[in-house]
Amino acid sequence: MQKPSIPKGTRDFTPEEMANRNYIFNTIKSVFQLYGFQQIETPAMENLSTLMGKYGEEGDKLLFKILNSGDFISGTTDEELLERNSTKLTGKFAEKGLRYDLTVPFARFVVQNRDKISFPFKRYQIQPVWRADRPQKGRYREFYQCDVDVVGSDSLLNELELIQIVDEVYRRLKINVCIKINNRKILSGIAEIIGEAEKITDITVAIDKMDKIGLEKVNEEIASKGITQSAIDKLQPILKLSGSNAEKLFQLKTVLSGSETGLKGVAELETIFNLCESVGISTKIELDLTLARGLNYYTGAIFEVKALDVEIGSITGGGRYDNLTGVFGMEGVSGVGISFGADRIYDVLNQLNLYPETSAEQTQILFVSFGEKELMYCLPWLKSLRNSGINAEIYPEPSKMKKQMGYADNKNIPFVAIVGETEMKEGKVMLKNMKTGEQKLMSLDEIMTGVKN
RNA sequence: GUGGUUAUAGCUCAGUUGGUUAGAGCGUCGGAUUGUGGUUCCGAAGGUCGCGGGUUCGAGCCCCGUUUUCCACCCCA
Numbered sequence: 327m328q329k330p331s332i333p334k335g336t337r338d339f340t341p342e343e344m345a346n347r348n349y350i351f352n353t354i355k356s357v358f359q360l361y362g363f364q365q366i367e368t369p370a371m372e373n374l375s376t377l378m379g380k381y382g383e384e385g386d387k388l389l390f391k392i393l394n395s396g397d398f399i400s401g402t403t404d405e406e407l408l409e410r411n412s413t414k415l416t417g418k419f420a421e422k423g424l425r426y427d428l429t430v431p432f433a434r435f436v437v438q439n440r441d442k443i444s445f446p447f448k449r450y451q452i453q454p455v456w457r458a459d460r461p462q463k464g465r466y467r468e469f470y471q472c473d474v475d476v477v478g479s480d481s482l483l484n485e486l487e488l489i490q491i492v493d494e495v496y497r498r499l500k501i502n503v504c505i506k507i508n509n510r511k512i513l514s515g516i517a518e519i520i521g522e523a524e525k526i527t528d529i530t531v532a533i534d535k536m537d538k539i540g541l542e543k544v545n546e547e548i549a550s551k552g553i554t555q556s557a558i559d560k561l562q563p564i565l566k567l568s569g570s571n572a573e574k575l576f577q578l579k580t581v582l583s584g585s586e587t588g589l590k591g592v593a594e595l596e597t598i599f600n601l602c603e604s605v606g607i608s609t610k611i612e613l614d615l616t617l618a619r620g621l622n623y624y625t626g627a628i629f630e631v632k633a634l635d636v637e638i639g640s641i642t643g644g645g646r647y648d649n650l651t652g653v654f655g656m657e658g659v660s661g662v663g664i665s666f667g668a669d670r671i672y673d674v675l676n677q678l679n680l681y682p683e684t685s686a687e688q689t690q691i692l693f694v695s696f697g698e699k700e701l702m703y704c705l706p707w708l709k710s711l712r713n714s715g716i717n718a719e720i721y722p723e724p725s726k727m728k729k730q731m732g733y734a735d736n737k738n739i740p741f742v743a744i745v746g747e748t749e750m751k752e753g754k755v756m757l758k759n760m761k762t763g764e765q766k767l768m769s770l771d772e773i774m775t776g777v778k779n
Numbered sequence: 780g781u782g783g784u785u786a787u788a789g790c791u792c793a794g795u796u797g798g799u800u801a802g803a804g805c806g807u808c809g810g811a812u813u814g815u816g817g818u819u820c821c822g823a824a825g826g827u828c829g830c831g832g833g834u835u836c837g838a839g840c841c842c843c844g845u846u847u848u849c850c851a852c853c854c855c856a
Contacts, residue, residue, distance in 0.1 A: 329829080334847070384854055387780080427856090455856085460780085462850060469856065531854090619855095639856065667856035696814075731816035746814060760816070 335459070335467025345687050350499065350671055351452055354472045357495045358450040361487055363474050366449050368431040370456075374416075374423045380430045380623075380653070388457045391420035424456040428473040429623075429650065429663065436477055437654040445478030445659075452668070464638045464670050473644075475663025477651070482594060484662050485627050485646065486601040492631055492642060492664065493609045499671065500680050502634040503641070504610045508617040509595050510624050510645070512578065515588015516564055516615075519581065520557040529553070530618035533565065537616065541565060564615065571599055571613040594626060623647045629664055633674045641670045690777050691741040693720040693755075694730040700745045707743070707755065710770055716777055734760060741777050 332338065339347060355365075371392055378386055398419045399407075406415065425431050428451045436447060452472045461467055474491060476484045489505060496503045517526040528551040532544050539547075544565070548558055564581055567574050575592055582588030595613065602611060619628050626646030633641055644664030651659045675681060691711065693704040704720050711718040719739075721730045734742045744756040749767065757773055758765035768776060 331847080382854095388854080457855080459855075460853095461848090462852095465855070471856065641856070643856070665856070670856055694815085726813080727815050728812080729816095733816085735816040742816080744814070748814090756814090758815075763816090765815085 333467065335461035335465075337466065337468075346675065346681050347668070347672055348687070349681060350668055350675065351470075351472070353498050354495055354666055354668070355450070355452065357491055357498065358472075358474050360494070361448070361474075361491055363448045363450040366432075366435060366451055367453060368425070368428070368435055368451070370424055370454070371422045372425055372431055372434070374421055376434050377423050377426055377430060381426055385426060388459055389426055390424040390456045390458050391416055392422040392424065393420055394422075425453075426457060427455050428453060428471050428665065429475070429647075432473065432475060432663075433650040433661075434654055436659070437651050437656045440656065446476050446484075447478055448474075448476050450474045464673055466669055470668040472666040472668050473663055474665075475661050477661035478659055480660050482597050482601065482627075485598050486605065488629070488644065488662065488664050489598075489602060489607060489609075489611065490605065492629070493607050495666065496609065496631070499675065501641075501671070501674055501678070503631050504612060504634055506612050506614040506617045506630045506632065507595065507598070508614055508628050509591035510626060510628060511587045511591025511594065512582070512615070513591075513618060515582045515585035515591060516561070518585045518587065520560040522553050522557045525551060525553055529561075533616045534618035536565070567615060571611070574613050574615070575599075591626070598627060619643060619645060623650055625649070627662070636674045636677050638670055638673060640667070641674060642666045687717075689717045689719050689737060689739045691716065691718045691743055691757075691773070692730075692734045692737075692739045693718070693743045693745060694727065694734070695721070695724055695745045696747075697724045700724070700750065703750050704743075704745055704755075707770060707773075711774070711777075714774060716774070743773065 358365075374389070374391060377389055381388070402415065402418050406418065432449065432451060436443065450473060452470065454468050454470050456468050459465060459467060474488065476487075492503075492505055513530050514523070514526055517523045517529055522529065529548060532547040532551070535547070536544055545558055545562075548561070549555070564578075567577055569577070575596055578592050579589065582592060599611070599613075614630075617628060617630055619630065624645040625648040628645035629643060630640045631642035642664055644662070646660065646662040648660045649657065650661055651657075693708060695701050695704060701720065701722075701724065708718050708720055721733060731742065740760055742758045742760060744758060744765070746756075749755050752767060754767045754769050755773065756765055757768045757776055
């Protein structure tokens with residue numbers, strides 16, 4: 327006998343769990359559609375060449391590669407095998423990989439299908455992605471992302487709409503969140519001002535950890551990357567900026583007065599804040615200069631959403647990228663998007679127990695019977711109920727009452743229709759309300775209204 | 780990739796300094812109750828103690844390896 331198991335970092339979902347997950351997906355989906363986004367899907371696997379090099383060195387390691395079918399070893403020489411260079415050999419053994427996120431496949435999609443889409447293109451995509459990470463709290467090897475992106479528009483109105491979407495999704499899900507916002511141009515400006523422009527990635531990665539490891543450790547990490555002490559000293563007042571968003575922006579303007587890029591970033595954020603002000607966003611938005619985000623294709627605004635009542639990593643994140651399609655040969659197309667981490671949202675909802683009580687997916691009425699004749703008698707009833715949109719099922723074999731009732735109880739079915747000799751003679755069924763225990767002989771019409779209430 | 784941690788029935792977990800036949804609750808199945816579930820009572824089935832090796836007269840317990848779980852780091856949703 328084989329012990330059943332699934333790969334590490336993956337999960338099964340029971341019907342109850344799926345009902346809860348669908349609640350999340352449906353909520354997110356309906357808000358996306360409210361703003362005019364259209365759904366696309368892309369394959370689970372992409373050509374490795376599409377994925378490699380897009381997520382940095384670390385990302386390449388975390389890609390799941392798919393072994394070539396057939397004799398995958400045939401294209402390799404003995405010398406290559408003896409070399410035991412796994413990076414080189416993966417290129418020979420695997421030419422496909424599982425998608426790591428939805429943004430890069432989307433960029434590929436846009437370039438490949440540009441004749442069929444009109445810009446600005448607003449798309450959403452809800453699909454699983456895979457990362458060969460070590461699983462831990464809130465981190466899985468297979469998880470869903472819910473991406474919304476607009477490509478082909480530079481307008482900051484898009485940033486505003488994404489913020490509105492975040493606001494609305496979490497309002498509907500009843501999760502208290504805080505939106506953190508920053509701008510890559512500001513970060514670049516800072517790096518420029520302190521004279522370490524080319525170390526921008528190291529600097530951002532380090533200051534991204536600010537709220538986790540604190541100022542001192544951040545400085546240590548920056549120093550370890552070979553950044554001069556005078557540059558670090560210049561960085562300190564910036565890292566310690568405080569006050570309201572407007573105050574921070576005001577101070578930044580003086581600090582970044584020598585950097586054109588930096589000032590542009592400040593101006594962008596100012597516009598975004600003003601737009602938010604004018605439409606009214608109920609979620610708290612905070613300018614956080616320590617927000618950097620790892621993915622290095624971001625070039626403008628960057629966002630991150632944190633749940634306030636649960637200790638978990640960010641549950642939504644994104645930003646603007648000026649030239650994502652460039653690598654696929656389509657220059658000058660700017661995009662901005664965010665990604666909802668459905669699995670982390672699911673964890674948050676589980677911890678706070680914020681699911682709606684009744685699920686639309688549930689069976690409303692179960693037919694219980696005593697024999698073949700009764701089963702046949704039920705079939706037209708079932709058909710009518712289903713035609714009028716009532717979820718109905720029948721216990722498919724004439725088992726003991728206890729068993730059939732137990733089935734209804736386990737599935738939390740609110741009504742049971744009992745059918746035997748007496749009911750058939752009367753042309754009715756015995757409808758039992760499982761919560762109150764009341765039961766009554768009823769006709770079809772009476773059942774329709776009874777079940778609906 | 781680094782460090783720690785976990786693994787015993789379908790599930791959640793007990794299991795003494797290493798000592799006879801490895802236990803409980805829940806769930807499942809049967810019965811009390813042949814037209815009534817969620818309560819109660821009785822009974823039954825269900826185990827290669829993750830896997831492989833070692834120490835020992837004897838291993839669920841100790842040692843090594845491996846896989847797995849969870850956690851932290853790296854990184855990230």
